[in-house]
Amino acid sequence: xxxxxxxxxxxxxxxxxxxxxxxxxxxxxxxxxxxxxxxxxxxxxxxxxxxxxxxxxxxxxxxxxxxxxxxxxxxxxxxxxxxxxxxxxxxxxxxxxxxxxxxxxxxxxxxxxxxxxxxxxxxxxxxxxxxxxxxxxxxxxxxxxxxxxxxxxxxxxxxxxxxxxxxxxxxxxxxxxxxxxxxxxxxxxxxxxxxxxxxxxxxxxxxxxxxxxxxxxxxxxxxxxxxxxxxxxxxxxxxxxxxxxxxxxxxxxxxxxxxxxxxxxxx
Amino acid sequence: xxxxxxxxxxxxxxxxxxxxxxxxxxxxxxxxxxxxxxxxxxxxxxxxxxxxxxxxxxxxxxxxxxxxxxxxxxxxxxxxxxxxxxxxxxxxxxxxxxxxxxxxxxxxxxxxxxxxxxxxxxxxxxxxxxxxxxxxxxxxxxxxxxxxxxxxxxxxxxxxxxxxxxxxxxxxxxxxxxxxxxxxxxxxxxxxxxxxxxxxxxxxxxxxxxxxxxxxxxxxxxxxxxxxxxxxxxxxxxxxxxxxxxxxxxxxxxxxxxxxxxxxxxxxxxxxxx
Numbered sequence: 035x036x037x038x039x040x041x042x043x044x045x046x047x048x049x050x051x052x053x054x055x056x057x058x059x060x061x062x063x064x065x066x067x068x069x070x071x072x073x074x075x076x077x078x079x080x081x082x083x084x085x086x087x088x089x090x091x092x093x094x095x096x097x098x099x100x101x102x103x104x105x106x107x108x109x110x111x112x113x114x115x116x117x118x119x120x121x122x123x124x125x126x127x128x129x130x131x132x133x134x135x136x137x138x139x140x141x142x143x144x145x146x147x148x149x150x151x152x153x154x155x156x157x158x159x160x161x162x163x164x165x166x167x168x169x170x171x172x173x174x175x176x177x178x179x180x181x182x183x184x185x186x187x188x189x190x191x192x193x194x195x196x197x198x199x200x201x202x203x204x205x206x207x208x209x210x211x212x213x214x215x216x217x218x219x220x221x222x223x224x225x226x227x228x229x230x231x232x233x234x235x236x237x238x239x240x241x242x243x244x245x246x247x248x249x250x251x252x253x254x255x256x257x258x259x260x261x262x263x264x265x266x267x268x269x270x271x272x273x274x275x276x277x278x279x280x281x282x283x284x285x286x287x288x289x290x291x292x293x294x295x296x297x298x299x300x301x
Numbered sequence: 302x303x304x305x306x307x308x309x310x311x312x313x314x315x316x317x318x319x320x321x322x323x324x325x326x327x328x329x330x331x332x333x334x335x336x337x338x339x340x341x342x343x344x345x346x347x348x349x350x351x352x353x354x355x356x357x358x359x360x361x362x363x364x365x366x367x368x369x370x371x372x373x374x375x376x377x378x379x380x381x382x383x384x385x386x387x388x389x390x391x392x393x394x395x396x397x398x399x400x401x402x403x404x405x406x407x408x409x410x411x412x413x414x415x416x417x418x419x420x421x422x423x424x425x426x427x428x429x430x431x432x433x434x435x436x437x438x439x440x441x442x443x444x445x446x447x448x449x450x451x452x453x454x455x456x457x458x459x460x461x462x463x464x465x466x467x468x469x470x471x472x473x474x475x476x477x478x479x480x481x482x483x484x485x486x487x488x489x490x491x492x493x494x495x496x497x498x499x500x501x502x503x504x505x506x507x508x509x510x511x512x513x514x515x516x517x518x519x520x521x522x523x524x525x526x527x528x529x530x531x532x533x534x535x536x537x538x539x540x541x542x543x544x545x546x547x548x549x550x551x552x553x554x555x556x557x558x559x560x561x562x563x564x565x566x567x568x569x570x571x572x573x574x575x
C-alpha cells in the first residue's frame with residue numbers, strides 16, 4: 035500500500051511537471067526546434083536580454099501588478115472595516131454577494147463585461163482608443179478586490195472588540211484607535227491579501243486580453259501574440275527564468291515562515 | 302458619540318461600494334443591454350434567436366467541462382489524502398510543489414504540451430524508438446481535456462487537501478473501530494467529511510473549464526470549438542459585440558444553474574474553502 039501510494043504521488047507530480055521540464059530543457063536548445071534537442075546553447079537567453087519588447091512587457095506587467103494590488107489592498111481593507119460594522123443586515127449580505135461576483139463569474143465574462151463598459155464610455159466621450167493602462171488598472175483592481183476583502187474580513191471578526199474600546203476609553207480618537215489597535219492585529223491578513231492580489235495580477239491573461247489596447251502590453255498578452263505564430267525558445271527561456279525566481283522566492287518565504295513559527299516555542 | 306463613530310466607520314466602505322457599482326454591477330448591466338440590442342442600439346431578440354446555432358458548441362463545452370472536472374476529482378482525491386497523511390514538513394513541501402506550476406503562465410505550459418503531444422513530438426518519437434506505432438494525440442478532444450485537467454488540477458487538490466488536513470482522525474479511527482472496512486471508511490467517513498473541499502474544488506475546476514478559449518485552440522487545433530472560443534472571436538475578430546454579449550449572458554446563467562444544482566446535491570455544505 036505504501037509503495038503504491040508513493041508511485042501514485044510520483045506519477046501525479048510527473049504529470050504536473052512534464053511540460054515545465056520540457057520547456058526548461060528546450061530553452062537550452064541549439065536550434066529553434068521545440069521538439070528535437072540539437073545541442074546545448076545559451077543563445078535564447080541572450081536573445082531574450084536583447085529583445086526590448088519582451089523586457090518592456092515585463093516592466094509593464096510589474097508596474098500594473100504593483101499599482102493594482104496596492105490600490106485594491108487600500109480600497110479592500112477600508113471596505114472590510116466598513117462592512118464589518120454593518121453586522122447582520124440585508125445591506126451587508128448584498129455587498130458580500132456583489133463582492134463574490136468577480137470570483138464566481140467566468141473570467142471571460144468579467145473581461146468582456148468590462149470591455150463593453152469601457153467601449154461604451156469611450157464612444158460616449160468620443161475617445162479614439164479608450165483601452166490602455168487606465169482600463170487595465172481598473173480591471174485588475176476590480177478582480178483583486180474580492181480576494182483582499184474576503185481575507186481581511188474573517189480576521190477583523192476575530193479581533194477583540196474590547197481592545198479598541200479600551201483604547202477609546204483611554205482617550206484615543208476613533209482614528210487613532212484604528213491605526214494603533216485594529217490595524218496591527220489585521221496586518222497579517224492585509225499582507226496575505228496584498229500578495230494574493232499581486233500574484234493574480236501578475237499572472238492574469240484572460241481579463242487583460244479584453245481590457246488592454248495595443249499601446250500597453252503585459253507579458254501574458256505578449257506571450258499570447260507570440261504563441262499565435264511558431265513560438266521560439268526565447269519564450270521558454272523567459273518562462274524558465276520566471277520559474278526559477280518564483281521557486282527561490284517561495285523557498286525563502288517558506289523558510290522565513292518556518293522560522294517565525296518556531297520562535298514562540300523557544301520563548 | 303459611539304453611534305457617530307460607528308456611522309463614520311460604515312462610511313469607510315463607501316469608496317468600495319461606489320467602485321462595485323461602477324465596475325461590477327454596471328458591466329453586468331451592459332452585458333444584458335448589448336444582448337438585447339443591435340449594433341445601432343435598437344431593441345432586438347435576434348441575438349438570442351441566433352444562439353440556437355451554437356447549441357452544439359454549448360453542449361460540447363459542458364460535456365468537456367464535466368469530463369475534465371471528474372478526471373480532476375479522481376486524480377485529486379487520492380493525491381490530497383496521501384499528502385494529508387505525511388509529516389507537517391513534507392505536507393508543506395508537497396503543497397508548494399502543487400502550487401508552483403500555477404505561478405507560470407498557463408499559455409506557455411499549454412504550448413509546451415503541444416511539443417509533447419505532436420505527431421512528431423516527444424511521446425511519439427519515444428514510441429517509434431521502442432518500436433510502437435505512433436499515436437495521433439494533438440488536435441483531438443482528448444488533448445483538449447488533458448489540457449484542462451493539467452491546468453486546473455491544482456484548483457481541485459488545494460481545497461480538498463485543506464479540508465483533509467484539518468480532518469479529525471479520531472473520527473476515522475472510530476469508523477474503523479466500528480467495523481468499517483477500507484471501502485466503507487472512505488465512502489461513509491472520509492468522503493462526507495471532505496465534502497466542502499470537494500464542492501469548492503468542483504466549482505473551481507468546472508467554471509474555468511467550461512469557459513476556456515486558449516486550451517481548445519492550441520490543443521484542439523480549431524476543430525473543437527468551445528463556447529469561450531466563439532465569444533472570443535466575437536470580440537477580437539468579427540467585432541459583433543451584441544452576439545458576444547448574449548453568448549456570455551447564456552454562459553453566465555448556465556454556470557449559475559449548474560452551481561445551484563450541485564449545491565442542492567451537496568446539501569448546502571458548499572462554502573468556499575480556499
